[in-house]
Amino acid sequence: MLKSFQLTYSRFSETSILVEWPQYIAPEILKDILLFKNYLLKNESESIIQITSAYCSILITYKFQISNIEAKITSLKSNYNSRQDLEIQIQKTWKIPVCYDLSFALDLEEMSIEKKLLIPEIIHLHSKTIYKVYFIGFLPGFLYLGGLDKNLFMPRKKSPRQHIEKGAVGIGGEQTGIYPNASPGGWNIIGNSPISFFNRKSDSPCFASAGDNVQFISVDVETYREILSQVENGTYKIESEVLDG
Known part of the structure; x- marks a missing residue:
């Protein structure tokens, strides 16, 4: 009903x-x-x-x-x-590669101390969750994701950085998300994804839609660079699966 x-x-x-x-x-x-x-x-x-x-x-x-x-x-x-309780659209789970190496994870060590969790524990908690895309905003392609593990809740930084790298994966309060382009930002950066989240030349500039799911897949630096190379030459295809029901 x-x-x-x-x-x-x-x-x-x-x-x-x-x-x-x-x-x-x-x-x-x-x-x-x-x-x-x-x-x-x-x-x-x-x-x-x-x-x-x-x-x-x-x-x-x-x-x-x-x-x-x-x-x-x-x-x-x-x-x-x-309104009717009908299928809204074909909804998918998107597999997003993320490298949690400290060269990308500007705030991971600080977060580890603050939350009294080992870095591998933080990575495990962050990447095991299936997140829900609630809406897209702030920047074109910025996915607002719900479902972050409560153990990883972390207040936004009091002094935002003037420059956050494209693909930076961050935690702000009870949310997690990815910066689709370089921009200022106050979220705690714990990794980076090599893929593109917004392509203005595409019929669907952002691959994901509200109602979709996202799962982060932890990759090492070498795999990150391989994926980045594929993204740059246009051969990378993001993995996804259709949600049941």
Whole structure:
């Protein structure tokens, strides 16, 4: 049976409405967000420019100015009640190679001391988990992943670095993720992935979608360099498998 949540609706701008779910990160909320988003895009596509999703909300941007906000919210509530528990899309588990060598893992030793865990234990805990992609943001191709082991929760750094390398794998609070491009950042860096997470020339610039899973595969430096070479010459193909159900 499809579970319904108590949602809040509010005007965000002259052309957009923010819809919010209960404020906690959970797979059942993600599923409901994607069902509602999918239903709106299927049935209201002529009036919508885009729908941007986050952990517990969607932002609906319309092609026109919303003159009667109460009527529009009433319509959205009706749409929410009409959504169906159907397969949203083909969802996959992506196998992401990561090298946890200290030459990449700028904060791994500090994290080991702080968490009172051996470095191999941190690597094991981080790579054994199957993470859920909740949404993509901050930078194009930046995957916000849920499911981090509680033993690895680590506050963001008080003073963000001005430069984080492309592919850096980090932990920020209760989240883990990968920087798709070089940028400033305040997450704790524990490794690096040699693959590309965003290709603007591709029909699907980011290979993953909200609802997909991610598993990190620990590789050594030599394997990292081999994969990087394949990525650079265009022969690398990321491993994935279709999720059941």
